[in-house]
Amino acid sequence: MSAEAEEKIKAQEKYREMSIAEFFAKNKELAGFSNTTRALYQTIRELVENSLDATDTHSILPEIRISLRELEAATDDKPAKYEVSVEDNGIGVPPNEIANAFGKVLYSSKYVIRQTRGMYGLGIKAAILYSQMTTGQPVFIISSMDSSENIYYRKLLIDIKKNEPVIIEEGQLIKKNNWHGTKVYLTLEGDWTRAKPKIIEYIKRIALISPYAEIIFETPDNEIFYFPRVTKKIPKPPSEAKPHPHGIDIEQLKAMISFTKTKTLLEFMTEEFQTIGEITARKFLESMGLDPNMNPKSLIEKGNSKLLQTLSTGLRTYKGFRPPRSEYLSPIGEELIEVGLKRLFNPEWVKAITRQAKAYEGHPFIVEAGIAYGGNIPPSEEPVLLRYANKIPLLYEEREDVSYKVVSSINWKIYNIEEPMPLVVLVHVASTKIPYKGVGKESLSEVSELESEIRNAIQEIARSLRLYISKRNSEHILREKIVTISKYIPEIARSLSVLSIPPEKWGNNKNNDKDLVERLIKIVSRSIEFPKIDGKEEDPEKVVRSVIANVKLEQ
Numbered sequence: 108m109s110a111e112a113e114e115k116i117k118a119q120e121k122y123r124e125m126s127i128a129e130f131f132a133k134n135k136e137l138a139g140f141s142n143t144t145r146a147l148y149q150t151i152r153e154l155v156e157n158s159l160d161a162t163d164t165h166s167i168l169p170e171i172r173i174s175l176r177e178l179e180a181a182t183d184d185k186p187a188k189y190e191v192s193v194e195d196n197g198i199g200v201p202p203n204e205i206a207n208a209f210g211k212v213l214y215s216s217k218y219v220i221r222q223t224r225g226m227y228g229l230g231i232k233a234a235i236l237y238s239q240m241t242t243g244q245p246v247f248i249i250s251s252m253d254s255s256e257n258i259y260y261r262k263l264l265i266d267i268k269k270n271e272p273v274i275i276e277e278g279q280l281i282k283k284n285n286w287h288g289t290k291v292y293l294t295l296e297g298d299w300t301r302a303k304p305k306i307i308e309y310i311k312r313i314a315l316i317s318p319y320a321e322i323i324f325e326t327p328d329n330e331i332f333y334f335p336r337v338t339k340k341i342p343k344p345p346s347e348a349k350p351h352p353h354g355i356d357i358e359q360l361k362a363m364i365s366f367t368k369t370k371t372l373l374e375f376m377t378e379e380f381q382t383i384g385e386i387t388a389r390k391f392l393e394s395m396g397l398d399p400n401m402n403p404k405s406l407i408e409k410g411n412s413k414l415l416q417t418l419s420t421g422l423r424t425y426k427g428f429r430p431p432r433s434e435y436l437s438p439i440g441e442e443l444i445e446v447g448l449k450r451l452f453n454p455e456w457v458k459a460i461t462r463q464a465k466a467y468e469g470h471p472f473i474v475e476a477g478i479a480y481g482g483n484i485p486p487s488e489e490p491v492l493l494r495y496a497n498k499i500p501l502l503y504e505e506r507e508d509v510s511y512k513v514v515s516s517i518n519w520k521i522y523n524i525e526e527p528m529p530l531v532v533l534v535h536v537a538s539t540k541i542p543y544k545g546v547g548k549e550s551l552s553e554v555s556e557l558e559s560e561i562r563n564a565i566q567e568i569a570r571s572l573r574l575y576i577s578k579r580n581s582e583h584i585l586r587e588k589i590v591t592i593s594k595y596i597p598e599i600a601r602s603l604s605v606l607s608i609p610p611e612k613w614g615n616n617k618n619n620d621k622d623l624v625e626r627l628i629k630i631v632s633r634s635i636e637f638p639k640i641d642g643k644e645e646d647p648e649k650v651v652r653s654v655i656a657n658v659k660l661e662q
């Protein structure tokens with residue numbers, strides 16, 4: 108293109124750079140802040156998830172206090188204004204990191220290979236940007252670490268053009284007790300009336316999946332929702348992992364090489380990746396035609412791009428590496444899922460399973476599922492689906508989620524479940540990399556490995572449910588038979604008694620009646636065998652006696 112043509116295009120189009128803060132300020136719906144209802148929900152979500160990451164991920168039993176106050180009521184042309192505050196008893200934020208953690212988009216302590224709710228370094232900043240754009244108010248953060256003698260506070264805004272925090276006020280106070288944690292205050296426009304059902308549902312679902320947390324939510328209507336801790340059992344926290352070779356692209360490889368302190372390719376392979384021992388590393392490098400003694404840094408020097416490409420492709424495709432390790436993951440566990448489902452639905456039957464770890468593109472993941480049936484579950488045409496990813500409840504975009512695809516494709520009739528069905532299906536995916544469809548973190552992509560694990564998990568539990576329902580149905584039929592037969596026992600006993608004693612003793616045969624009733628109860632009970640349900644079996648004699656007692660009452 109000639110210089111003249113280039114000048115002409117420049118004159119037609121105005122070019123400039125945009126900071127990431129400005130990008131998310133302009134495209135707030137991408138992070139889940141599309142309107143006043145969603146914004147209120149999303150703000151609470153971001154704050155609560157940060158609080159949980161700061162507690163259970165570090166083996167602290169969470170105590171979370173959420174408060175939402177209306178500051179200004181809505182008018183015809185302006186939405187209402189609210190103050191949101193969330194306090195936790197977590198690890199706190201180091202004082203020199205508070206400003207960037209809360210004032211710089213894409214700044215995070217979670218850019219490591221570890222299973223955490225947060226992963227983008229965006230959430231709280233998106234909420235602060237929304238608050239700033241709708242009310243102009245700064246965010247107020249108070250935080251203290253366990254080891255600290257002080258409590259630190261910062262009031263800040265985000266410089267949208269520079270993507271930098273602007274401190275309005277800062278200071279520290281001497282800690283008089285041993286409090287540690289973080290409290291954040293935000294002011295924003297919102298619509299509580301519309302957001303209320305989703306926010307309450309979200310907190311309920313958080314409480315379901317974290318029964319070891321104590322959660323208090325104070326609403327603008329002065330209601331208090333209190334979710335006490337129901338167990339002190341907390342899942343083993345996730346730990347940080349090295350990358351698996353199958354998940355590494357060429358740019359990541361270059362970055363790893365430039366940071367490594369290792370001196371040979373062999374060392375680089377065994378030190379910087381998970382699951383690679385010396386024998387595997389040697390075999391792999393040999394099959395790639397790469398010298399194990401080569402300095403890895405030389406691969407990013409000019410003229411070696413072919414070798415770098417060979418290594419990168421090999422890492423992603425070599426079949427001889429062991430699968431990613433799952434001990435870094437922190438699933439919820441069958442027991443806690445069952446506790447949570449029981450607490451929320453008081454179901455007739457419940458079961459959960461935690462599957463073995465699997466991997467996609469070098470990322471380990473574990474699928475857990477739970478099914479609750481009957482009890483307080485309102486029957487409906489399709490199961491109620493509760494989706495979770497790294498212990499976050501997902502409430503929006505249900506139909507776009509891989510779990511919905513699986514659940515809606517299951518023919519529940521083959522599991523003896525008729526419509527309308529009182530059925531809740533819970534799916535939890537734990538991974539060091541959740542394949543979200545967007546930064547709003549509301550739905551999971553259709554990764555085939557994930558899809559088949561979800562299907563297997565649900566089907567496995569559904570088979571147990573089928574067994575339960577068929578036993579329960581046959582028990583119902585048996586019970587009806589028992590009622591039909593047992594209610595005639597007193598009548599039959601009376602008739603038999605008349606036949607078995609001489610006419611002159613008629614009228615004085617009460618003891619004989621009783622004896623015959625007892626003998627008939629024994630005979631009938633002996634012929635009944637209840638199916639065992641969940642390892643428990645009913646006593647037939649008790650059932651027969653209760654039928655007779657009811658018949659007497661009716662007479």
Ligand SMILES: Nc1ncnc2c1ncn2[C@@H]1O[C@H](COP(=O)(O)OP(=O)(O)OP(=O)(O)O)[C@@H](O)[C@H]1O
Nearest residue numbers: 157161208215216217225226227228229230231289
């Ligand atoms: N309550 C808190 N306690 C301790 N640290 C916190 C708290 N809230 C935020 N942080 C710190 O601030 C960082 C930035 O939080 P932010 O919500 O922006 O992103 P994230 O949680 O890392 O990722 P995501 O955007 O996926 O939520 C976190 O990584 C964490 O280090």
